Amino acid sequence: MESGRQLLLRSYDMPLNEKEKRHLQDELTKSDVLKEEKEKLDKMRTKIIAFEADFSTGFTEKLMQRIAGESGFAFLTVFRTVALSGVAAIILVLLTVYFVDGSLNLDSLLGLNGYTPDLGLLSIF
Amino acid sequence: MGKYPDDVSMVKAAIAGDQNAFEKIVGKYRTMVAKVIVGMLGNRADADDVGQETFLRFYRSMHQYKGDAALGTYLTRIAINLSLNELKRRGSHRWLSLEEKHDSYHADDRSYHDNDNTELVEKALAHLDTKYRSVVVMRIMQGFSTKETAELLNLPLGTVLSRLARAQEKLKPILQKLEE
Numbered sequence: 104m105e106s107g108r109q110l111l112l113r114s115y116d117m118p119l120n121e122k123e124k125r126h127l128q129d130e131l132t133k134s135d136v137l138k139e140e141k142e143k144l145d146k147m148r149t150k151i152i153a154f155e156a157d158f159s160t161g162f163t164e165k166l167m168q169r170i171a172g173e174s175g176f177a178f179l180t181v182f183r184t185v186a187l188s189g190v191a192a193i194i195l196v197l198l199t200v201y202f203v204d205g206s207l208n209l210d211s212l213l214g215l216n217g218y219t220p221d222l223g224l225l226s227i228f
Numbered sequence: 229m230g231k232y233p234d235d236v237s238m239v240k241a242a243i244a245g246d247q248n249a250f251e252k253i254v255g256k257y258r259t260m261v262a263k264v265i266v267g268m269l270g271n272r273a274d275a276d277d278v279g280q281e282t283f284l285r286f287y288r289s290m291h292q293y294k295g296d297a298a299l300g301t302y303l304t305r306i307a308i309n310l311s312l313n314e315l316k317r318r319g320s321h322r323w324l325s326l327e328e329k330h331d332s333y334h335a336d337d338r339s340y341h342d343n344d345n346t347e348l349v350e351k352a353l354a355h356l357d358t359k360y361r362s363v364v365v366m367r368i369m370q371g372f373s374t375k376e377t378a379e380l381l382n383l384p385l386g387t388v389l390s391r392l393a394r395a396q397e398k399l400k401p402i403l404q405k406l407e408e
Contacts, residue, residue, distance in 0.1 A: 116389060155259075156262040166283055
């Protein structure tokens, strides 16, 4: 069986079985030294539990600003990706038109190369 | 019932972009996280930086939070890991200089220093090695069970118990002397 002191220390942080509880109670009854030890431990633990702390003034505001910045950054990153993809698609179309028609004039871009006004009129009929 | 009936719904709202919900999470757990960090690092400017980083890490990873652990425990895990990293970075197992805690950074934050007990405990904890301080902060200060403390610190249960016993033996005379 552990000493009264060891049992006392353990009793704060792990449950004791019935035999251990009785032994500790006996030891506390017999020993003023152990009783005094218990009082000191109780007092010490109470002080530690009563410890208070907080961050400095403005902590939450500063944090929320950083988060807003991160959210905005995330949005810009997505927007930039979409914008760049769009630009790449337009360049691809222009390159295709150029290689097929040999020019980038308005007729080429509108797909009207090779059309004559007569053919256009005939297409109505 | 309020807009966010529980922590899980607050987190879900925050994930969906509700910054008010995230601010409520910070408000609810700010002092708890502060106790862990200040308990480990002392009342220094670093504590604020580590506190900011704790909530930022949570913000970036909150989509992973499923509610299986209490939100307080989840945040504590981040806070204790970052605090231990900061102590490793400092290269010290004890706080560096107790005089620094009265530096101008905290000159206006008097409410914290006006608490004599807090100052006493802070001074006493400064004398403990990190391995003893961490179990005291988790088990005694924060009230986690011994089993939860072991899980949070990634230690065997027996190690937590022996460190708690040793930490209390060291703290008792220190606190007595500081109170004289």
